[in-house]
Amino acid sequence: MSTLAVLVAVLVGCGRGDTGTAAAPDSLSATPSASGSSSPGSGAAPGQPAVERKAPPTMAPGPGGLTPVFERAPEATGNGTDKVVALTFDADMTADQGPRAARGERFDNPQLIETLRRLEVDSTVFMTGRWAEEYPDQARSIGTDPRFEIANHSYSHYAFATPCYGLPTVAKQDMAADVKRAFEAFRKAGARNVVPYFRFPGGCYDDRALRALAPAKVTAVQWDVVSGDAFAKDGDAVARQVLDGVKPGSLVVMHCTRSAAPVTEQAIRRIVPALRAKGYRFVKVSELMAERAP
DSSP states (O other), rough: OHHHHHHHHHHHHHHHOOSSSSSOGGGGOOOBBOOOEEESSSSSSSSSOOOEEEEEOBBOOOOOOOOEEEOOOOOOOOGGGEEEEEEEEEEEOOOOOHHHHHTTTOOHHHHHHHHHHHHTTOEEEEEHHHHHHOOOHHHHHHTTTTTTEEEEEOOSEEOOOEEETOOOOGGGGHHHHHHHHHHHHHHHHHHOOOOEEEEEGGGGGOOHHHTTTTTGOOOOOOOSSSSSOOTTOHHHHHHHHHHHHTTTTTEEEOOOOTTTTTTTTHHHHHHHHHHTTTTTTOOOOHHHHTOOOO
16 A cells, blocks of 8 residues: 555544444444542642542443444434534554654644643543654643543554555454553553543444454444544635534544644634534533433
């Protein structure tokens, strides 16, 4: 596969709605249940007392112990408290892209993160373990800021089902280990606001992958709004696509990858005030999941 083709597979595959694989069973879209337990938060500044932080909500396993899948509830309406939206950002880097990073390619986007902070937008970053290894300072900064939470996007950004936009494939017996390796990379980087959520590279999955991931004890998270920011050159076009697609309870997929999604920050500067003008508020995936709990 050519270098360009790999690039397209990595980013476009990460933000497409049509996975080309078997969809999750309807029973996996059941309403999640929020955890009632709490644990001491480790996000306090040095020298400050720990803050009690509730454990993030998760979904119960599906039939046969399948990894559950969280998506926008089709029954969501626009009355009152439903006007929430989760902006999610995939920090993509595959296991074999180290040489390209060494040559100067930037898979990070610190300006985007700073803009989200300035605009006071809570959001979830789905990070690959390889990205956290390449940018440990940024992973720690994101993962200790209460504005953000870090979720798992695999270690390698290889596919968990095929076909998946030309991505290399993780062997079934290695899937859970790949996810656990990413969590370990976050821990080593010093990230603390880490949630037990997982996003399949390319959104590609099937029952085989859901079964293989069961030992990792994660809730898989999909999306309903594709921003189209991968390889886009027009930030206004990306913003229009998001604004046209958002509904109450939407999950938007965007990217935190400067070299392959260069206009995302520009689009965010238009998206955020436009959605706020419509009465929307921005929440993390954990908050969206909690609001959906009975």
